[in-house]
Amino acid sequence: MSVLSLTAARVNNRLNLREEGDSLRERQQAKVRVGSHTSVLLKEVLAQLQIKDGEQVVDATAGQGGHSVAILESTHNTKVLALDADPVAVEIARTCLAQFGERAEVVESNFGELEKVLHHKGLKTIDKALFDLGWNSGQLGDGRGFSFLVDEPLNMSYGTKSASGFTAAQALNEWDEETLANVFYGYGEERFSRRIAKAIVERREVQPIQTTLELVEIIRDSTPSLYHRGRLHFATRTFQALRMAVNDELGMIQKGVTAAWEHVAVGGRVAVISFHSVEDRAVKRLFADFVKQGGRLVVKKPLVAERAEITENPRSRSAKLRVIEKTK
Numbered sequence: 001m002s003v004l005s006l007t008a009a010r011v012n013n014r015l016n017l018r019e020e021g022d023s024l025r026e027r028q029q030a031k032v033r034v035g036s037h038t039s040v041l042l043k044e045v046l047a048q049l050q051i052k053d054g055e056q057v058v059d060a061t062a063g064q065g066g067h068s069v070a071i072l073e074s075t076h077n078t079k080v081l082a083l084d085a086d087p088v089a090v091e092i093a094r095t096c097l098a099q100f101g102e103r104a105e106v107v108e109s110n111f112g113e114l115e116k117v118l119h120h121k122g123l124k125t126i127d128k129a130l131f132d133l134g135w136n137s138g139q140l141g142d143g144r145g146f147s148f149l150v151d152e153p154l155n156m157s158y159g160t161k162s163a164s165g166f167t168a169a170q171a172l173n174e175w176d177e178e179t180l181a182n183v184f185y186g187y188g189e190e191r192f193s194r195r196i197a198k199a200i201v202e203r204r205e206v207q208p209i210q211t212t213l214e215l216v217e218i219i220r221d222s223t224p225s226l227y228h229r230g231r232l233h234f235a236t237r238t239f240q241a242l243r244m245a246v247n248d249e250l251g252m253i254q255k256g257v258t259a260a261w262e263h264v265a266v267g268g269r270v271a272v273i274s275f276h277s278v279e280d281r282a283v284k285r286l287f288a289d290f291v292k293q294g295g296r297l298v299v300k301k302p303l304v305a306e307r308a309e310i311t312e313n314p315r316s317r318s319a320k321l322r323v324i325e326k327t328k
């Protein structure tokens with residue numbers, strides 16, 4: 001069985017995970033400047049993680065280093081081990097964190113490999129961990145195909161190599177119609193999933209689908225015109241679904257957050273910021289399991305951004321912060 005069909009099967013198994021998803025366009029309304037990603041829920045993350053001097057923190061999604069900088073500035077000798085799958089983000093984060101010397105280290109790695117990274121660094125226990133899921137603003141329109149507003153190759157991987165082993169173009173050109181429809185519905189809750197999948201299969205019989213704007217055109221042509229005038233861009237859900245499949249996002253959340261939980265010391269905390277309900281539901285389920293193993297939900301309902309933050313940074317509108325503490 002090929003990587004592609006294996007992943008298609010795994011994707012199909014997750015079809016009960018639906019989302020209210022409305023993230024891509026909102027995220028794109030955020031300022032898009034390299035080096036200027038605006039960290040979301042910063043105040044809330046600091047308040048909930050309650051970082052103390054001397055603690056070892058893992059920032060599983062370094063991005064442009066915003067949360068890590070705030071964590072390091074909040075204490076005198078806390079250490080941060082930051083990860084990002086994207087080598088460009090790693091370079092930016094390293095530059096931002098250089099001022100903290102040996103207190104900060106940035107590693108290019110998928111957080112699905114957190115267990116291995118911790119082992120390699122000799123870190124048996126950590127005190128706090130943060131996952132700020134999804135993409136950073138600098139990654140939109142930088143050639144990887146996340147944006148439906150810029151014509152780019154349909155890659156959609158965070159890292160140099162995607163966690164799933166395939167690109168969005170490969171999925172679009174090789175998956176059967178039913179799998180495509182299931183992915184669009186399961187990961188994007190795209191109500192026109194079947195029409196879009198059918199149109200993709202028809203189009204690729206003429207020529208392979210290679211770029212973001214080709215896909216946008218197919219989605220536009222296969223959906224009703226009323227759909228094009230909605231609050232969400234009509235391509236949002238399809239793009240989100242593809243990105244989640246390419247990066248095996250739910251699989252990586254499961255592996256990465258579980259590794260963080262297993263290594264966090266008693267009294268330690270794990271915080272996760274999600275941006276749509278497929279992600280949030282996965283985190284909620286994981287945390288429910290951790291509660292059975294001796295975890296305490298620090299906040300019963302996920303924290304969301306205040307109005308002022310949403311005005312300043314529209315991307316924060318869909319952010320949800322969940323936090324769990326290890327009690328035994």
Ligand SMILES: C[S@@+](CC[C@H](N)C(=O)[O-])C[C@H]1O[C@@H](n2cnc3c(N)ncnc32)[C@H](O)[C@@H]1O
Pocket residue numbers: 037038039040060061062063064065066067068083084085086089109110111112132133134135136158252
């Ligand atoms: C929302 S941004 C983080 C922003 C960061 N907290 C800040 O304040 O600048 C998410 C980052 O996580 C990275 N990322 C997404 N999935 C990942 C994964 N499975 N492993 C490692 N990095 C990942 C993306 O490349 C992106 O840079």
